[in-house]
Amino acid sequence: MLSLYKDQSANWPASGRYILAQFTPTTITVYQAYNRFIASYAVQHQTLGGPDFSLTRMTWIKPNFAWMMYRSAWATNKNQEHILAIELQRTVWDEMLLHGVVSSYGQSRAFANQEEWNAELKNSKIRIQWDPDHSLKGGKLKRRAIQVGVKHEWMDKYLEGIVRIEDITEFVREQGKLVEEGLVDAVMTPTETIYEVSDAIKMRLGMDLDEEVGDD
Template sequence: MCTNIIGYQTEEEIVVYQAYKPEIAKFAVENQKLGGASFGFQRMSWIKPNFLWMMYRCGWAEKENQEHVLAIWIKKQDFELILEQAVLSSFQKEIYHTEEDWKLQLSQSEVRLQWDPDHDPKGNKLERKAIQIGMKGEMLHLFANKYIQHIEDITTFVRKQKLYVDRRELEKLLIPKESIFTSLSAQRKTHTLATPSETPDPGSA
């Protein structure tokens, strides 16, 4: 079972995706940060570095309240800081001493990490897993206001690619060139990061 973190990367940055309703996306693009009257800082917000997993989750920008897909650039060092604080969203006996220890860590962390089945363009499950990371509290504020380097609304691109999927013209389909994310800190936490979770998607994009 393959469980590497993959995403579109430059030398210093990695792209993560979120899908929102129009007013949240409009604020994000205009202000180059997350916020506004419709954004809920009291909720956990989930980011996904894998493009096709985001497409499956938002239905290629057709699901309610997920009509706009944002590509968000953040520095790799900040992405690592988020990962360093992550606790798996479900108990794994190979990682945590006891279920009580896991629950304690989960209650004290502002970052949750979850592995789910990745999907191909048609929505079929793949053997490999895709990661998503949830943030709340101060970490969410840091992400929304400090860590973000650039936000782009890629909804037009997404909808064009969906047409190729619907027409079964996959040879015309364009998706970001993704590669495995590696770092010293990720290597130190390889076992934690590479343990899949079958927990259902929490719902918030």
């Protein structure tokens, strides 16, 4: 489902840590950017893999469409020329959030001290980053956007949780052209609302803190 970005963004929180995403009762849509070889394999086989894809590296998953557009420069950055929309089981997504470790100490109250955080971060296969969200024009916002990095056994769980993969590059480029032409009010984006999580996840990821606390 698509909606005008200007209408959606008017209803989103201006600051704080929130997961803005498109989701159903059972799935959440996340985004990844790859080159055409990896993207083609993913669509054909409905999974990530192939000779050009590394299963041992950490892969980063983003549920926020606008933030993915900022990171990939609307599918123009090198090796990010194709945008994949990946429907993922919400049970897998929630489990990843619950086991993730924030990338900066002070961004979460889940750790007794910095030593405990360091130990968990070193051993964790799931990394959580809260980065400044951005507008369609690339302007930095006070609101934070989440990205989740997974590797090793959690990469396997992520792949098992994938329901559907779609290459949305053509749509991305159409909307990116509107932005380039200054027609931001006409831009359509996936309909995103706040993805609610459990209190345990909120504490784990520092979503219960003021946005300035522990931020870089």
